Amino acid sequence: MTSYIQPYLFFGGRCEEALEFYKSAIGAEVQMFLRYSDSPDPMPPDALPEGYESKVMHASFKVGGSVLLASDGCGGEESKGFRGFSLSLALPSAAETDRVFAALAEGGAVNMPLGKTFWSSRFGMLQDKFGMGWMITIDPSVDSISA
Template sequence: MYVQPYVFFNGRCEEALKFYGEAIGAEVLFQMRFKEAPPDAQGQLRPGTEEKIMHASIKSGSTTWMASDGHCDPDAGPMNGFSLSLTADDAASAEKYFNALAEGGKIMMPWQATFWSKGFGMVVDRFGLGWMVTVPEE
């Protein structure tokens, strides 16, 4: 079995993918816009969503995850209920990723040494996605 995160950005997916590329070196492996999908007899596209991202596959380190603009619902609330855990190769990289993800976001737990790690911090990024950044045990 293999479980992958699938994150919905409610109309901000392209902006988010660019941010993650700069912040943590994420690479878009595949991307499809709603206008590129075959016609769906069950439903129509919401006007103005043709250029939005229907599906993307992203590689971050050794992990492949997926993302979409989703329904682009102006009444949707912020993301909540989960975080992605990013384990960096070393302390310097981990702190760099933490600081990049925190830019424009909200630090929930500052970057610091803990009893389980030489470096750990929690942040909610500017898109509302929670991250737990850590250094692996030695």
């Protein structure tokens, strides 16, 4: 077995909403979904804020060939956004790149509009409505600039 890194994203109480959004925006496929109330072991007393029993304890979702992990966390505070990294997503066509960029930008903020750069015919950066940073590009293997 080889070592690997998987992003584990914490959505501060909005994980289920985020998963539904990513399913429609980028075709994410949820592979596992476990609520705190589904845990085979009881949570320690005072480990969760009141009402968190129905929140997401653990989920995994697949985007293309990558698997990401997600949770609501157990702090009960709203997510303050994700800092210090972005998820980079390469898509198989110009049309799909345009569609996904527009879908992820809905309710978020565009940091760099999707456009031509010296390394790609389509590249853009944004922060989605959950505060997740994204770098969206056309797959270099099908891009006329990088091919």
